[in-house]
Amino acid sequence: MFGRRGAQLCSELAQNDDERLHRFDNDLFEHVIEEANEHYHQLETRMVKMQQEGLDIETTQNRDYFGALIHHLSLIRNKRCLMSYVYNRSQSVQRLRWQLGAVLPADLQDKLNYSEIEFFKNYSELLGSYMTNIDLDLTVDSTPPKDPYIQVRVMDDLGEVLLDDQATTLLRNSIHLMKRTEAEPLISQGLLEEFIG
Amino acid sequence: MADENGGDGLFGSAEADYGWTQGSRAAEASSDVEILRRVWRNEKAAPEILPYEILLIQRIREQILLMEDTLSTFAGTSSDELTLSMYRMDIDRTTFLLRAYLRVRLQKIEQFAMHILRTEELWERLSQQEQDYVQRYIDILQKHMEQSVLSKLPFGYQSMLRQAMSSEEDDMIPEPALDTxxxxxxxxxxxxxxxxxxxxxxxxxxxxxxxxxxxxxxxxxxxxxxxxxx
The missing domain is CATH 3.40.5.60 (Ribosomal Protein L9; domain 1)
Known part of the structure:
Protein backbone atom coordinates (compact mmCIF):
# COMPACT_ATOMS: atom_id res chain seq x y z
CA MET A 1 0.00 0.00 0.00
CA PHE A 2 1.30 3.42 -0.90
CA GLY A 3 2.30 5.65 1.96
CA ARG A 4 2.29 2.94 4.61
CA ARG A 5 5.92 3.38 5.55
CA GLY A 6 5.47 7.13 5.80
CA ALA A 7 2.60 6.59 8.17
CA GLN A 8 4.77 4.20 10.17
CA LEU A 9 7.38 6.91 10.50
CA CYS A 10 4.78 9.30 11.92
CA SER A 11 3.27 6.74 14.25
CA GLU A 12 6.73 6.19 15.64
CA LEU A 13 6.63 9.82 16.68
CA ALA A 14 3.22 9.39 18.22
CA GLN A 15 4.33 6.36 20.18
CA ASN A 16 7.41 8.11 21.48
CA ASP A 17 5.55 11.05 22.94
CA ASP A 18 7.27 10.71 26.30
CA GLU A 19 9.45 13.76 25.56
CA ARG A 20 12.51 11.57 25.30
CA LEU A 21 14.26 11.64 21.99
CA HIS A 22 14.69 8.28 20.29
CA ARG A 23 17.27 7.25 17.76
CA PHE A 24 16.76 8.61 14.26
CA ASP A 25 15.18 5.75 12.28
CA ASN A 26 17.48 5.92 9.30
CA ASP A 27 16.38 2.68 7.64
CA LEU A 28 12.70 3.49 7.59
CA PHE A 29 13.45 7.08 6.64
CA GLU A 30 15.54 6.07 3.63
CA HIS A 31 12.83 3.59 2.63
CA VAL A 32 10.27 6.35 2.48
CA ILE A 33 12.64 8.53 0.46
CA GLU A 34 13.15 5.65 -1.99
CA GLU A 35 9.43 5.19 -2.21
CA ALA A 36 8.98 8.86 -3.01
CA ASN A 37 11.50 8.64 -5.81
CA GLU A 38 9.84 5.53 -7.16
CA HIS A 39 6.52 7.36 -7.22
CA TYR A 40 8.18 10.10 -9.22
CA HIS A 41 9.58 7.60 -11.65
CA GLN A 42 6.14 6.07 -12.17
CA LEU A 43 4.61 9.49 -12.52
CA GLU A 44 7.12 10.52 -15.13
CA THR A 45 6.71 7.32 -17.14
CA ARG A 46 2.97 7.92 -17.41
CA MET A 47 3.39 11.55 -18.35
CA VAL A 48 5.89 10.70 -21.06
CA LYS A 49 3.60 7.99 -22.37
CA MET A 50 0.70 10.42 -22.60
CA GLN A 51 2.87 12.93 -24.38
CA GLN A 52 4.02 10.31 -26.86
CA GLU A 53 0.42 9.43 -27.56
CA GLY A 54 -0.13 13.10 -28.28
CA LEU A 55 -2.67 13.58 -25.49
CA ASP A 56 -3.20 16.86 -23.66
CA ILE A 57 -2.15 16.36 -20.03
CA GLU A 58 -4.48 19.10 -18.81
CA THR A 59 -7.70 17.66 -20.20
CA THR A 60 -7.28 13.95 -20.88
CA GLN A 61 -8.72 11.73 -18.20
CA ASN A 62 -7.60 8.23 -19.10
CA ARG A 63 -6.05 5.54 -16.92
CA ASP A 64 -2.57 7.00 -17.27
CA TYR A 65 -3.77 10.37 -16.05
CA PHE A 66 -5.34 8.95 -12.91
CA GLY A 67 -2.37 6.65 -12.36
CA ALA A 68 -0.07 9.64 -12.49
CA LEU A 69 -2.33 11.58 -10.15
CA ILE A 70 -2.26 8.80 -7.57
CA HIS A 71 1.53 8.72 -7.71
CA HIS A 72 1.67 12.48 -7.37
CA LEU A 73 -0.58 12.44 -4.31
CA SER A 74 1.32 9.55 -2.75
CA LEU A 75 4.56 11.41 -3.27
CA ILE A 76 3.16 14.47 -1.52
CA ARG A 77 1.92 12.31 1.31
CA ASN A 78 5.34 10.79 1.76
CA LYS A 79 6.92 14.22 1.68
CA ARG A 80 4.59 15.41 4.40
CA CYS A 81 5.36 12.37 6.56
CA LEU A 82 9.10 12.86 6.13
CA MET A 83 8.87 16.54 6.96
CA SER A 84 6.68 15.92 10.01
CA TYR A 85 9.17 13.39 11.25
CA VAL A 86 12.11 15.74 10.88
CA TYR A 87 10.22 18.80 12.11
CA ASN A 88 8.85 17.12 15.21
CA ARG A 89 12.26 15.82 16.08
CA SER A 90 13.73 19.25 15.53
CA GLN A 91 11.32 20.57 18.16
CA SER A 92 12.63 18.01 20.65
CA VAL A 93 16.16 19.00 19.71
CA GLN A 94 15.24 22.61 20.50
CA ARG A 95 13.85 21.54 23.85
CA LEU A 96 17.21 19.97 24.66
CA ARG A 97 18.83 23.36 24.29
CA TRP A 98 16.39 24.85 26.79
CA GLN A 99 16.76 22.00 29.26
CA LEU A 100 20.41 21.06 29.07
CA GLY A 101 22.19 24.16 27.84
CA ALA A 102 24.56 24.65 24.95
CA VAL A 103 26.51 21.40 25.28
CA LEU A 104 24.95 18.23 23.95
CA PRO A 105 25.70 15.17 26.11
CA ALA A 106 27.48 12.36 24.27
CA ASP A 107 24.74 9.77 24.77
CA LEU A 108 22.25 12.06 23.05
CA GLN A 109 24.58 12.79 20.16
CA ASP A 110 24.24 9.16 19.07
CA LYS A 111 20.50 9.51 18.78
CA LEU A 112 20.62 12.44 16.39
CA ASN A 113 21.66 12.37 12.77
CA TYR A 114 24.36 14.71 11.48
CA SER A 115 21.92 17.35 10.31
CA GLU A 116 20.17 17.39 13.68
CA ILE A 117 23.47 17.86 15.47
CA GLU A 118 24.21 20.77 13.21
CA PHE A 119 20.72 22.12 13.79
CA PHE A 120 21.26 21.89 17.54
CA LYS A 121 24.48 23.89 17.27
CA ASN A 122 22.88 26.52 15.08
CA TYR A 123 19.82 26.79 17.28
CA SER A 124 21.94 26.97 20.38
CA GLU A 125 23.96 29.79 18.87
CA LEU A 126 20.83 31.60 17.74
CA LEU A 127 19.15 31.40 21.14
CA GLY A 128 22.40 32.34 22.82
CA SER A 129 22.86 35.45 20.74
CA TYR A 130 19.22 36.46 21.21
CA MET A 131 19.62 36.18 24.97
CA THR A 132 22.84 38.17 24.82
CA ASN A 133 21.09 40.85 22.77
CA ILE A 134 18.31 41.24 25.28
CA ASP A 135 20.75 40.71 28.15
CA LEU A 136 18.56 38.17 29.93
CA ASP A 137 18.88 34.41 30.34
CA LEU A 138 15.48 32.96 29.43
CA THR A 139 16.31 29.34 30.16
CA VAL A 140 16.20 29.73 33.94
CA ASP A 141 13.12 30.42 36.02
CA SER A 142 10.77 28.07 34.17
CA THR A 143 8.38 27.85 37.10
CA PRO A 144 7.17 30.79 39.18
CA PRO A 145 9.62 31.28 42.04
CA LYS A 146 8.26 30.49 45.49
CA ASP A 147 11.41 31.31 47.34
CA PRO A 148 14.42 33.15 45.96
CA TYR A 149 16.76 30.70 47.66
CA ILE A 150 16.84 26.93 47.51
CA GLN A 151 18.80 24.26 49.30
CA VAL A 152 20.97 22.16 47.08
CA ARG A 153 23.22 19.17 47.53
CA VAL A 154 26.45 19.07 45.55
CA MET A 155 26.83 15.94 43.47
CA ASP A 156 30.55 16.13 42.83
CA ASP A 157 33.62 18.10 43.87
CA LEU A 158 33.24 21.24 41.83
CA GLY A 159 36.03 23.27 43.36
CA GLU A 160 35.73 27.02 43.64
CA VAL A 161 32.67 28.55 41.99
CA LEU A 162 31.63 32.18 41.80
CA LEU A 163 28.19 32.48 43.41
CA ASP A 164 26.49 35.77 44.08
CA ASP A 165 29.82 37.48 43.34
CA GLN A 166 31.53 35.47 46.07
CA ALA A 167 33.88 32.58 45.57
CA THR A 168 32.47 29.47 47.22
CA THR A 169 33.98 26.02 47.35
CA LEU A 170 31.50 23.30 46.46
CA LEU A 171 32.47 19.93 47.88
CA ARG A 172 30.75 16.66 47.11
CA ASN A 173 27.69 16.02 49.29
CA SER A 174 27.86 19.40 50.98
CA ILE A 175 24.61 21.33 51.29
CA HIS A 176 24.23 24.96 50.35
CA LEU A 177 21.58 27.60 50.29
CA MET A 178 21.85 29.58 47.10
CA LYS A 179 19.94 31.79 44.72
CA ARG A 180 17.48 29.82 42.65
CA THR A 181 18.53 31.52 39.41
CA GLU A 182 22.14 30.56 40.02
CA ALA A 183 21.33 27.01 41.05
CA GLU A 184 18.96 26.14 38.18
CA PRO A 185 21.52 25.83 35.39
CA LEU A 186 23.78 23.72 37.62
CA ILE A 187 20.85 21.50 38.56
CA SER A 188 19.86 20.90 34.94
CA GLN A 189 23.47 19.96 34.19
CA GLY A 190 23.27 17.42 36.99
CA LEU A 191 26.00 19.04 39.10
CA LEU A 192 23.63 19.85 41.95
CA GLU A 193 20.34 18.49 43.10
CA GLU A 194 17.61 20.17 45.03
CA PHE A 195 17.84 19.13 48.64
CA ILE A 196 14.51 18.61 50.31
CA GLY A 197 15.36 17.90 53.90
CA MET B 1 -1.48 33.44 40.30
CA ALA B 2 -2.75 33.81 43.84
CA ASP B 3 0.79 33.35 44.98
CA GLU B 4 2.02 36.30 43.03
CA ASN B 5 -0.71 38.50 44.38
CA GLY B 6 0.38 37.46 47.82
CA GLY B 7 3.86 38.61 46.90
CA ASP B 8 2.62 42.06 46.08
CA GLY B 9 0.92 42.28 49.42
CA LEU B 10 4.13 41.44 51.19
CA PHE B 11 5.97 43.98 49.16
CA GLY B 12 3.34 46.61 50.00
CA SER B 13 3.50 46.05 53.73
CA ALA B 14 7.27 45.98 53.85
CA GLU B 15 7.11 49.24 52.01
CA ALA B 16 4.76 50.87 54.50
CA ASP B 17 6.69 49.65 57.54
CA TYR B 18 10.14 50.60 56.47
CA GLY B 19 9.57 53.39 53.97
CA TRP B 20 12.50 52.35 51.85
CA THR B 21 11.46 53.96 48.60
CA GLN B 22 9.43 57.02 47.85
CA GLY B 23 5.73 56.20 47.66
CA SER B 24 5.20 57.49 44.15
CA ARG B 25 7.86 55.32 42.65
CA ALA B 26 6.54 52.23 44.39
CA ALA B 27 2.98 52.87 43.19
CA GLU B 28 4.29 53.18 39.64
CA ALA B 29 6.25 49.97 40.02
CA SER B 30 3.35 47.86 41.16
CA SER B 31 1.07 49.11 38.41
CA ASP B 32 3.59 48.30 35.68
CA VAL B 33 4.01 44.82 37.07
CA GLU B 34 0.24 44.54 37.05
CA ILE B 35 0.15 45.49 33.36
CA LEU B 36 2.95 43.09 32.53
CA ARG B 37 1.04 40.30 34.20
CA ARG B 38 -2.00 41.08 32.07
CA VAL B 39 0.06 41.38 28.89
CA TRP B 40 1.72 38.05 29.63
CA ARG B 41 -1.63 36.36 30.21
CA ASN B 42 -3.01 37.76 26.95
CA GLU B 43 0.07 36.60 25.09
CA LYS B 44 -0.18 33.14 26.63
CA ALA B 45 -3.84 32.69 25.75
CA ALA B 46 -3.93 34.26 22.28
CA PRO B 47 -3.27 31.92 19.36
CA GLU B 48 -1.38 34.56 17.36
CA ILE B 49 1.53 36.79 18.28
CA LEU B 50 0.50 40.12 19.86
CA PRO B 51 2.26 43.48 19.57
CA TYR B 52 5.52 43.70 21.52
CA GLU B 53 5.10 46.03 24.50
CA ILE B 54 8.27 47.94 23.91
CA LEU B 55 7.74 50.81 26.37
CA LEU B 56 6.37 48.61 29.11
CA ILE B 57 9.31 46.23 28.84
CA GLN B 58 11.73 49.13 28.93
CA ARG B 59 10.13 50.48 32.10
CA ILE B 60 10.05 47.05 33.73
CA ARG B 61 13.72 46.48 33.03
CA GLU B 62 14.62 49.87 34.46
CA GLN B 63 12.58 49.10 37.55
CA ILE B 64 14.27 45.76 38.04
CA LEU B 65 17.66 47.44 37.85
CA LEU B 66 16.55 50.11 40.28
CA MET B 67 15.25 47.55 42.74
CA GLU B 68 18.49 45.57 42.47
CA ASP B 69 20.38 48.77 43.24
CA THR B 70 18.22 49.58 46.23
CA LEU B 71 18.60 46.07 47.48
CA SER B 72 22.38 46.03 47.28
CA THR B 73 22.56 49.38 49.05
CA PHE B 74 20.45 48.07 51.88
CA ALA B 75 22.16 44.70 51.98
CA GLY B 76 25.26 46.50 53.26
CA THR B 77 23.55 48.46 55.99
CA SER B 78 20.44 46.60 57.09
CA SER B 79 20.66 43.42 59.08
CA ASP B 80 17.00 42.52 58.68
CA GLU B 81 17.29 39.36 56.62
CA LEU B 82 13.55 38.78 56.31
CA THR B 83 12.84 42.15 54.73
CA LEU B 84 15.78 41.77 52.39
CA SER B 85 14.58 38.38 51.24
CA MET B 86 11.12 39.79 50.59
CA TYR B 87 12.61 42.44 48.38
CA ARG B 88 14.64 39.75 46.67
CA MET B 89 11.48 37.73 46.11
CA ASP B 90 9.68 40.68 44.59
CA ILE B 91 12.50 41.24 42.11
CA ASP B 92 12.56 37.55 41.26
CA ARG B 93 8.85 37.50 40.60
CA THR B 94 9.01 40.47 38.29
CA THR B 95 11.95 38.94 36.47
CA PHE B 96 10.03 35.70 36.16
CA LEU B 97 7.12 37.51 34.52
CA LEU B 98 9.47 39.24 32.12
CA ARG B 99 11.17 35.98 31.19
CA ALA B 100 7.89 34.12 30.84
CA TYR B 101 6.56 36.86 28.56
CA LEU B 102 9.57 36.78 26.26
CA ARG B 103 9.61 32.98 26.30
CA VAL B 104 6.01 32.53 25.27
CA ARG B 105 6.55 35.02 22.44
CA LEU B 106 9.59 33.15 21.24
CA GLN B 107 7.60 29.93 21.21
CA LYS B 108 4.96 31.43 18.95
CA ILE B 109 7.56 33.09 16.79
CA GLU B 110 9.23 29.75 16.16
CA GLN B 111 5.97 27.97 15.52
CA PHE B 112 4.68 30.48 13.00
CA ALA B 113 7.98 31.85 11.72
CA MET B 114 7.16 31.64 8.03
CA HIS B 115 3.67 33.01 8.48
CA ILE B 116 4.98 35.98 10.46
CA LEU B 117 7.66 36.71 7.90
CA ARG B 118 5.19 36.97 5.04
CA THR B 119 2.46 38.87 6.93
CA GLU B 120 3.41 42.49 7.39
CA GLU B 121 0.95 43.14 10.20
CA LEU B 122 2.47 40.37 12.31
CA TRP B 123 6.02 41.26 11.35
CA GLU B 124 5.49 44.78 12.72
CA ARG B 125 4.50 43.30 16.06
CA LEU B 126 7.97 41.93 16.80
CA SER B 127 10.79 43.68 18.57
CA GLN B 128 13.96 44.37 16.61
CA GLN B 129 15.69 41.41 18.26
CA GLU B 130 12.75 39.13 17.57
CA GLN B 131 12.78 40.11 13.89
CA ASP B 132 16.43 39.13 13.65
CA TYR B 133 15.55 35.92 15.45
CA VAL B 134 12.80 34.89 13.01
CA GLN B 135 15.00 35.36 10.00
CA ARG B 136 17.86 33.38 11.39
CA TYR B 137 15.52 30.72 12.72
CA ILE B 138 13.98 30.16 9.30
CA ASP B 139 17.46 29.95 7.80
CA ILE B 140 18.62 27.20 10.12
CA LEU B 141 15.36 25.28 9.97
CA GLN B 142 15.36 25.44 6.19
CA LYS B 143 18.93 24.27 6.04
CA HIS B 144 18.11 21.35 8.31
CA MET B 145 15.03 20.43 6.27
CA GLU B 146 16.93 20.60 3.02
CA GLN B 147 19.76 18.46 4.27
CA SER B 148 17.51 15.84 5.81
CA VAL B 149 14.58 15.62 3.44
CA LEU B 150 14.10 18.07 0.65
CA SER B 151 17.34 17.56 -1.25
CA LYS B 152 16.57 13.83 -1.41
CA LEU B 153 13.17 14.31 -3.01
CA PRO B 154 12.59 14.48 -6.77
CA PHE B 155 12.71 17.73 -8.70
CA GLY B 156 9.54 19.77 -8.28
CA TYR B 157 8.92 18.52 -4.76
CA GLN B 158 11.84 20.18 -3.00
CA SER B 159 10.21 23.31 -1.63
CA MET B 160 9.75 23.71 2.11
CA LEU B 161 6.76 25.98 1.58
CA ARG B 162 4.89 24.15 -1.16
CA GLN B 163 3.84 20.55 -1.41
CA ALA B 164 4.75 20.44 -5.09
CA MET B 165 5.68 22.84 -7.84
CA SER B 166 2.19 22.40 -9.24
CA SER B 167 0.56 23.76 -6.06
CA GLU B 168 -1.02 27.11 -6.69
CA GLU B 169 0.24 28.79 -3.56
CA ASP B 170 2.51 28.19 -0.58
CA ASP B 171 0.42 25.54 1.11
CA MET B 172 2.76 24.23 3.77
CA ILE B 173 2.98 27.23 6.09
CA PRO B 174 1.44 26.67 9.50
CA GLU B 175 -0.87 29.46 10.60
CA PRO B 176 -2.39 30.12 14.02
CA ALA B 177 -5.93 28.82 14.47
CA LEU B 178 -7.80 32.08 14.96
CA ASP B 179 -11.10 30.27 15.38
CA THR B 180 -10.02 28.57 18.54
Missing part, protein backbone atom coordinates in the same frame (compact mmCIF):
# COMPACT_ATOMS: atom_id res chain seq x y z
CA UNK B 181 -11.93 29.32 21.75
CA UNK B 182 -10.47 31.54 24.43
CA UNK B 183 -11.54 32.54 27.92
CA UNK B 184 -11.97 36.27 28.16
CA UNK B 185 -13.20 39.01 30.40
CA UNK B 186 -14.52 42.34 29.27
CA UNK B 187 -13.37 45.50 31.01
CA UNK B 188 -16.53 47.44 30.33
CA UNK B 189 -19.85 46.41 28.87
CA UNK B 190 -19.78 45.87 25.12
CA UNK B 191 -23.26 45.68 23.59
CA UNK B 192 -24.09 43.37 20.66
CA UNK B 193 -20.67 42.04 19.72
CA UNK B 194 -20.86 40.25 16.37
CA UNK B 195 -19.74 36.67 16.59
CA UNK B 196 -19.76 35.87 12.87
CA UNK B 197 -19.31 37.83 9.68
CA UNK B 198 -22.99 37.90 8.80
CA UNK B 199 -23.95 39.34 12.14
CA UNK B 200 -26.56 36.66 12.78
CA UNK B 201 -25.19 35.90 16.17
CA UNK B 202 -24.42 38.60 18.68
CA UNK B 203 -23.70 38.70 22.36
CA UNK B 204 -23.80 41.48 24.95
CA UNK B 205 -20.66 41.43 27.04
CA UNK B 206 -21.11 42.53 30.61
CA UNK B 207 -18.31 44.10 32.54
CA UNK B 208 -16.10 41.60 34.41
CA UNK B 209 -18.12 38.56 33.35
CA UNK B 210 -16.23 35.54 32.08
CA UNK B 211 -16.89 34.36 28.52
CA UNK B 212 -15.69 31.57 26.28
CA UNK B 213 -15.66 32.93 22.74
CA UNK B 214 -13.92 32.35 19.47
CA UNK B 215 -10.73 34.34 19.20
CA UNK B 216 -11.45 35.92 15.81
CA UNK B 217 -14.40 38.16 16.74
CA UNK B 218 -12.67 39.56 19.82
CA UNK B 219 -9.32 40.06 18.11
CA UNK B 220 -9.86 43.80 17.57
CA UNK B 221 -11.15 44.32 21.09
CA UNK B 222 -7.94 42.86 22.41
CA UNK B 223 -5.94 45.28 20.30
CA UNK B 224 -7.78 48.26 21.75
CA UNK B 225 -7.39 46.78 25.23
CA UNK B 226 -11.14 46.56 25.88
CA UNK B 227 -11.01 42.90 26.73
CA UNK B 228 -8.50 40.63 28.41
CA UNK B 229 -7.80 36.93 28.08
CA UNK B 230 -7.51 34.68 31.08
Missing amino acids: FVFCKSKGSIPSLQLDEKGDETVDLLSDDLYILRYRPIRRLLETDRIELV
